[in-house]
Amino acid sequence: MVEKHKVLIMRCESYDVEKIAGIIKEGMEKLNAIPSGNILLKPNVVMAHKEFFPHAFTRPEFVDGVITATKEMAKDVKEISVGERSGITIPTRYNFKQAGYPEVIKKHGVKTYYFDEVKHVPFKFEKDVNLRKNMFFPKPIVDCDFLINLPKFKAHPWTRLTLSLKNFIGIQDDKHRLVDHNSFLEHKIADLQEVIQPKFIAIDGIIAGQKMMLTPTPFDMGAIVMGTNSCAVDTVCAHMVNVDPNDVIHLKLTAERGFGPINLEEITVLGDFPLEEMQKKTRDFQFCMEHIDSYFDTSPNLSCTVGTFPEKHSPDYCWGGCPGSLQESMHIFRAFYPEIEKEMGKVRYVVGKVEGPLNLEKNERVIFAGDCTSWEGKIDGEHVKIENAYKTTSEVDEKKAKSNDLQKKIISATLHGLFNKKRYIHMKGCPTSVAQHVNYLSSMAKIPNINFDSRLVFGVNTSYYRMRFNRFFNHLLR
Ligand code: SF4
Structure with a gap:
């Protein structure tokens, strides 16, 4: 008889490093997950800032506890490291600092891999279901022997949940990360599992995140979830918040490829936090899977x-492209300027193939978003034609992917906005990123640009130039 995958749900009410270390050690023992060789810890630090993004990332106390347990349990260690690529093009080293990681990393004397600074190497895909034949990954990911996946338990406005499988989006740098980050996002997440599978997973569900991924509303979940198979862990986590795992599309696709179970009957759920009790506790756990027109x-x-x-x-x-970026960018604006939606100029956001008049209000400006958008009609008596420039997956060459560099994007969007004298603008790309949305919204709605906000500008730019220098240096070395 095939042994069932085991998943543990353990109670943990606070970010107490010693307690977390004890729970993780117990989990490793029960799951017989003994780290060895090149051990790489992959947290979720999509974005971090104590004031604006306090609940978006795997907490440093959690990482501290996991490193403590790993050191106690590991055998034949070559290296222990922490690696990640943050989101929305912000340098990872900036977010690590904001998250409080350098202190933990220094305390334990482990290595850091900022995936936006290391060399990326190609990886071949061979199945018909794969979106493409090659993808690029940071060398430390490809070289690692024992991957420890440390997601933050969060709802996600594009994929419903972000757990063990979705956390792999952070193993690619922006240049490759945004390839297929459109309606193929769920397929891409399934493809990413073919590169490497984690040998131990511990999810930070002590304070979980509801609704958004960058600016989630905290939920006092009080749990750590552990396992050795991503599908099994994500299936149990979906049930923990009363979601049918089949509604988490990337989980369904990954399970269909034979990477693990999606049925609870095929999983042994252990631990001191019964699933039924958790389901009662999370009855009001909130998601945000709304189309932007109604949102x-x-x-x-x-x-x-x-x-x-x-x-x-x-x-x-x-799902996975421009509409979600609009939602996230507006949430970022709200975090910085709570009254922004009242203060901003009127904006119509148009996405997809749209036909018929837009019936614009007086002074309402228009952002046509993304390469797939098309529209033809009159604005202020002028004939306007926005043409669809969408490329299918096979037409996009991952080897020629654009850099998506933070500064380049800010400069080109700022100049585009500055020189645009019309009531409308076409923001190009597939996808258009959260960072692009921030720039275009700022120029069209006449609101402050967060990229130039004094609370961010110095730290982000200092990190950016260090990132550029180290990336250049690392590419010379290898
Ligand atoms: S351009 Fe269109 S297809 Fe591409 S991400 Fe945006 S909305 Fe999706």
């Missing part, structure tokens, strides 16, 4: 016109 329906100055989309598997919406 911003009550916003006084932002409205959305959503058309149709090019791919057959998702013609009515593009």
Whole structure:
């Protein structure tokens, strides 16, 4: 008889390093997960800032506890390291600092890999289901013997949940990360599992995140979830918040490829926090899987016109692309300037293939978002034609992927906004990123640009130039 995958749900009410270390050690013992060789810890630090993004990342106390347990349990260690690539093009070293990681890393004398600074190497894919034949990954990922995956338990506005499988989006640098980060995002997450599988997973669910991924609303979950198979762990986590695992599309796709179970009957759930008790506790756990036209329906100055989309598997919406970036960017604006939606100028956001008049209000400006967007009509008496420039997956060459460099994007978007004298603008790309949205919204809605906010500008730019220098240096060495 095939042995069932084991998943542990353990109680943990606070970020007490000693307690976390004890729980992780117990988990490693029960799951017989003994780290060895090149051991790489992959947390979720998509974004970190004590004031603006306090709940977006795996907490440093959690990482501290896991390193403590790893050191006690590991055998034949060659190296212990912590590696990650943050989101929205912000340098990872900036977010690590904001998250309080350098102190933990120094305390334990382990290595750091900022995946935006290390060399990326190609990895070949061979299955028909794979989106492409090659993808690029940081060398430390490909070289590691024992990957410890440390996601933050969060809802996600594009993929419903971000857990063990989704945390792999952070193993690629921006240049490659944004390739297929559109309606194929769920397929891409499934592909990423083929590169490497974690040998131990510990999810930081002590304070979980609801609704958004960058600016989640905290939820006092009080749990650590552990396992050795991503599908099994994500299946149990979905049940923990009363979600049918089949509604987490990347989990369904990954399970279909034989990477693990999606049925609870195939998993042994252990630990001191019964699943049923957790399900009662999370009855009101909140998600945000709303289309942007209804999501911003009550916003006084932002409205959305959503058309149709090019791919057959998702013609009515593009989960994973531009619409989600709009939501996240507006949440970032709200975090910095709580009254922004009242203060901003009127903006219409148009995405997808849209037909018919836009019926714009006086002074309402228009952002046409993304390469797949098309529209033809009159604005201020002028004939306007926005043409679809969407490329299918096979037309996008991952070897020629654009850099998505933070400074380049800020400069080009700022100049585009500055020289645009019209009431409308076309923000190009597939996807258009959260960072692009921040820039275009700022120029079209006449609101402050967060990229130039004094609370961010010095730290982010210092980290950016250090990142550029180290990336250059690392590429020379190898
Ligand atoms: S341009 Fe944006 S909305 Fe259109 S397919 Fe690409 S990511 Fe999706």
